[in-house]
Structures are given as structure tokens and as C-alpha cells.
Amino acid sequence: xxxxxxxxxxxxxxxxxxxxxxxxxxxxxxxxxxxxxxxxxxxxxxxxxxxxxxxxxxxxxxxxxxxxxxxxxxxxxxxxxxxxxxxxxxxxxxxxxxxxxxxxxxxxxxxxxxxxxxxxxxxxxxxxxxxxxxxxxxxxxxxxxxxxxxxxxxxxxxxxxxxxxxxxxx
Numbered sequence: 001x002x003x004x005x006x007x008x009x010x011x012x013x014x015x016x017x018x019x020x021x022x023x024x025x026x027x028x029x030x031x032x033x034x035x036x037x038x039x040x041x042x043x044x045x046x047x048x049x050x051x052x053x054x055x056x057x058x059x060x061x062x063x064x065x066x067x068x069x070x071x072x073x074x075x076x077x078x079x080x081x082x083x084x085x086x087x088x089x090x091x092x093x094x095x096x097x098x099x100x101x102x103x104x105x106x107x108x109x110x111x112x113x114x115x116x117x118x119x120x121x122x123x124x125x126x127x128x129x130x131x132x133x134x135x136x137x138x139x140x141x142x143x144x145x146x147x148x149x150x151x152x153x154x155x156x157x158x159x160x161x162x163x164x165x166x167x168x169x170x
Contacts, residue, residue: 011154055077068090
């Protein structure tokens with residue numbers, strides 16, 4: 001299932017695994033490469049699971065021929081149910097050359113909500129909220145398709161949920 005409204009994209013998938021197991025993977029930045037459908041992640045900087053709102057985790061990224069860092073601020077955290085973060089540029093190049101913007105959230109959010117569906121299955125919804133209208137203009141291709149690297153955001157999210165299913169059921 002896919003929804004797209006103004007500044008929000010949601011993609012859902014039913015996964016034959018308990019919510020607690022799936023959430024454990026989502027809350028471990030070291031595991032994010034296991035389910036990254038954008039192929040932009042290159043690894044986590046620290047080996048520490050997310051445990052609450054206010055935690056941060058930094059990811060090594062690669063896009064358009066350039067390596068960079070993104071600092072992610074956890075803004076919602078409900079064990080086994082919901083995890084959401086706001087990315088921020090982690091280096092000057094990603095901050096558009098402005099050092100004052102390093103570590104300042106870029107105004108969009110990524111997250112996951114988990115809804116148990118029986119004892120050993122979960123509906124997982126990945127959510128991308130691009131935030132203010134000015135962000136939307138930078139994240140759309142001609143024709144209104146969301147972009148994320150060379151794929152659309154929707155394609156990347158669909159691939160992420162497929163990979164999350166594989167990581168959760170191996």
C-alpha cells in the first residue's frame with residue numbers, strides 16, 4: 001500500500017515477524033544498511049542502538065558521487081511501535097557550504113510505525129515527511145515524482161521494506 005499527500009509519502013508492507021524483532025532491527029543503526037532500499041547508506045558511525053527520544057546517530061552516506069555524513073535526531077520513540085528521526089547535515093558540504101547549518105535538522109523526517117497483525121506478523125509503514133514547502137521543491141523531479149538518489153522515494157521505500165522483511169525473517 002502506498003500513499004502520497006503533499007509533503008508525505010507512506011509505504012506499508014505486512015511482514016511475517018513479530019513487531020519486537022522488527023523494531024530491534026530498526027533501532028540499531030548498524031543494521032540500517034541491511035534494509036536500505038536507496039543504496040545510499042555506507043554505515044553507522046557508532047555501534048549503539050537507539051533507546052529513546054533525544055538520541056542521535058550518524059550515518060555515512062553516498063549520493064551523486066559524493067560521500068557525506070548525516071546526523072539523525074530521534075524525535076519519536078515508542079518501543080515495538082514507532083521510531084522517527086530528523087536528519088541534519090553532518091558536514092559542511094552537505095550543509096551547502098554553510099558551517100552554521102551543520103547539525104541543524106533539515107526540516108524533514110523519516111520513520112517507521114509498526115502495527116501487530118496477529119501473533120507473528122506486523123504491518124510496517126515507512127513514512128517520509130519532507131516538511132516545509134521549500135524542501136518539497138528540492139526533492140521533486142519534473143512531473144512531481146519524489147527523488148532519492150536515482151530512484152523515487154517510493155521505490156526506495158518499497159525496496160527498504162522488502163529488505164527489512166528479509167532481515168526480519170532470516
